[in-house]
Amino acid sequence: MSAASAPRPEAIKAIPVRHPWRWLAAVAVVGFAAEAIYVVATAPDLRWPVVQHYLFQVRIGLGAVATLELTVVAMVIGIALGILLAVMRISPNPVMSTVSWFYLWFFRGTPVLVQLFFWWNLPLILPTIGAFGWQFETVKYINPFIASILGLGLNEAAYMAEIVRAGIISVDQGQTEAAMALGMRRTQVLQRIVLPQAMRVIIPPTGNETISMLKTSSLAFITQFGELFRVSTEISAFNFRIVELLIVISFWYLLFTSVLTVGQYYVERYFARGSQRELPMTPWQRLRRMLFTFHAPPPQPPVAQRRDDSGQAF
Amino acid sequence: MSTRPMVKSEAVHKSFGRLEVLRGIDLEVQPQEVMCMIGPSGSGKSTFLRCINHLEKIDAGRLSVDGELVGYSERGERLYELPDREVCKKRSEIGMVFQRFNLFPHMTALENVIEAPLRVKGENRDQAVARAGKLLERVGLADKVKAYPNQLSGGQQQRVAIARALAMQPKLMLFDEPTSALDPELVGDVLDVMRGLAKDGMTMIVVTHEMGFAREVGDTLVFMDGGVIVEQGNPRDVLTNPREERTKTFLSKVL
Numbered sequence: 100m101s102a103a104s105a106p107r108p109e110a111i112k113a114i115p116v117r118h119p120w121r122w123l124a125a126v127a128v129v130g131f132a133a134e135a136i137y138v139v140a141t142a143p144d145l146r147w148p149v150v151q152h153y154l155f156q157v158r159i160g161l162g163a164v165a166t167l168e169l170t171v172v173a174m175v176i177g178i179a180l181g182i183l184l185a186v187m188r189i190s191p192n193p194v195m196s197t198v199s200w201f202y203l204w205f206f207r208g209t210p211v212l213v214q215l216f217f218w219w220n221l222p223l224i225l226p227t228i229g230a231f232g233w234q235f236e237t238v239k240y241i242n243p244f245i246a247s248i249l250g251l252g253l254n255e256a257a258y259m260a261e262i263v264r265a266g267i268i269s270v271d272q273g274q275t276e277a278a279m280a281l282g283m284r285r286t287q288v289l290q291r292i293v294l295p296q297a298m299r300v301i302i303p304p305t306g307n308e309t310i311s312m313l314k315t316s317s318l319a320f321i322t323q324f325g326e327l328f329r330v331s332t333e334i335s336a337f338n339f340r341i342v343e344l345l346i347v348i349s350f351w352y353l354l355f356t357s358v359l360t361v362g363q364y365y366v367e368r369y370f371a372r373g374s375q376r377e378l379p380m381t382p383w384q385r386l387r388r389m390l391f392t393f394h395a396p397p398p399q400p401p402v403a404q405r406r407d408d409s410g411q412a413f
Numbered sequence: 414m415s416t417r418p419m420v421k422s423e424a425v426h427k428s429f430g431r432l433e434v435l436r437g438i439d440l441e442v443q444p445q446e447v448m449c450m451i452g453p454s455g456s457g458k459s460t461f462l463r464c465i466n467h468l469e470k471i472d473a474g475r476l477s478v479d480g481e482l483v484g485y486s487e488r489g490e491r492l493y494e495l496p497d498r499e500v501c502k503k504r505s506e507i508g509m510v511f512q513r514f515n516l517f518p519h520m521t522a523l524e525n526v527i528e529a530p531l532r533v534k535g536e537n538r539d540q541a542v543a544r545a546g547k548l549l550e551r552v553g554l555a556d557k558v559k560a561y562p563n564q565l566s567g568g569q570q571q572r573v574a575i576a577r578a579l580a581m582q583p584k585l586m587l588f589d590e591p592t593s594a595l596d597p598e599l600v601g602d603v604l605d606v607m608r609g610l611a612k613d614g615m616t617m618i619v620v621t622h623e624m625g626f627a628r629e630v631g632d633t634l635v636f637m638d639g640g641v642i643v644e645q646g647n648p649r650d651v652l653t654n655p656r657e658e659r660t661k662t663f664l665s666k667v668l
Binding site: 271273274276277278279280281282283284285287291292295296 | 466468497498501502503504505506507508509511513515516517518519528529532533574577578581
């Protein structure tokens with residue numbers, strides 16, 4: 100800073116530029132959206148009381164729980180297997196990386212609906228699996244839930260593998276070198292140094308995948324698993340209020356995805372340690388600050404900041 | 414006194430694809446010696462350092478640290494590649510400091526320093542923390558124990574990196590252009606720490622462009638160019654009276 104001690108000139112007061120087109124565009128968009136909502140909401144044959152009746156009905160509630168269960172279990176399988184596949188993919192062992200490549204090729208290359216239906220029908224071709232002296236009766240174990248988590252989980256693993264691999268690649272090579280120079284083993288380097296840093300890159304798409312899984316889980320209706328979508332079709336099969344039930348389950352899907360979005364924000368914040376100088380504020384902190392300092396004068400620059408030897412402010 | 418050299422390199426060769434980076438390096442570093450390596454970029458200095466702790470594999474020649482071959486064991490006439498576990502153990506006895514610090518950004522300064530003692534040596538946590546505290550104090554960062562790397566200046570990060578390497582109680586320290594990525598006014602602190610280490614008798618190989626440091630602290634100075642050692646000797650002699658034409662040309666550009 101210069102040593103000049105001239106008084107600070109008055110803050111600039113200028114007439115702001117007007118933006119009439121912005122206003123016009125905003126009015127048009129809001130008008131259009133309002134009209135669309137109005138048309139749907141007042142559709143003559145839409146029975147809102149039916150929506151209201153089923154919104155918190157027990158069967159729907161059980162379906163919602165089943166959807167959540169399916170999402171959680173399939174994502175856990177997907178993440179665990181995805182990490183394994185990603186590590187196999189970058190392994191120096193060519194057999195490992197090839198096997199991983201083929202897994203991805205197969206499970207990303209076929210529709211998840213087909214895979215779900217395949218697992219459900221596995222007992223058709225393999226009533227029992229006998230391998231390594233084990234006898235495994237698929238007929239007994241393949242129920243709607245197992246078929247659904249297999250179909251969704253194994254498919255998800257293929258996508259998660261690529262996400263995890265992208266995260267691992269994103270970590271600077273110097274990190275691995277520094278860790279190896281200290282004598283750390285390959286697995287230690289991965290576990291302690293690379294993966295924690297890869298998390299920052301892995302989390303946002305994983306949140307995306309989780310939200311996507313929540314909705315993809317509706318395809319499990321094909322295995323006759325009683326998740327939200329299947330429950331809604333079962334109910335509408337006898338009362339014919341198809342759209343009303345779709346509105347009901349959409350409410351639940353939206354509620355769950357909203358909660359997940361908030362959850363993702365906090366997980367990201369946790370893994371941002373060390374990568375940002377200051378953690379971003381939580382929405383709550385931001386709201387409080389907005390409420391309490393909205394009319395306050397702009398913050399004064401700190402008078403005497405402590406400086407370290409580099410001249411960087413702390 | 415016939416001490417065993419800490420590092421002995423005989424006709425070490427290393428290529429990356431078709432590019433031959435090291436074309437026969439012969440040198441010896443005695444215990445407690447400080448050897449400085451200078452030379453234009455691409456001359457193979459860093460590669461040679463990385464060969465010493467087996468971050469790179471040499472193609473030909475013999476390279477040994479403290480009397481044991483790097484990366485191999487020799488039985489009879491045959492060389493056997495060392496298993497991962499052994500390689501890691503040997504690396505843990507050699508400290509390395511990088512040009513770009515390479516601190517672990519998700520860990521505080523203290524966590525950076527105790528990581529390897531805990532995970533590699535299996536040290537007890539309290540003991541590791543106590544020693545890490547002392548090391549950070551020694552490099553002048555006692556008050557930055559809880560800071561994350563990105564809250565530290567370059568000079569401070571590099572000093573944490575030195576403390577991290579020292580925490581493994583290495584018998585040899587490798588410095589790969591430790592001050593090249595630093596603002597000029599931060600170089601001094603890092604060099605002070607290194608000077609202190611040298612005084613305490615640490616064996617060090619320092620790839621550097623700091624001629625002042627080489628002259629003052631180095632016991633030997635090696636000038637490398639094109640993958641070979643062009644000239645080596647007492648730093649004062651090499652810097653003031655270079656014998657080789659190439660050394661003269663290089664020094665005239667950097668001094």
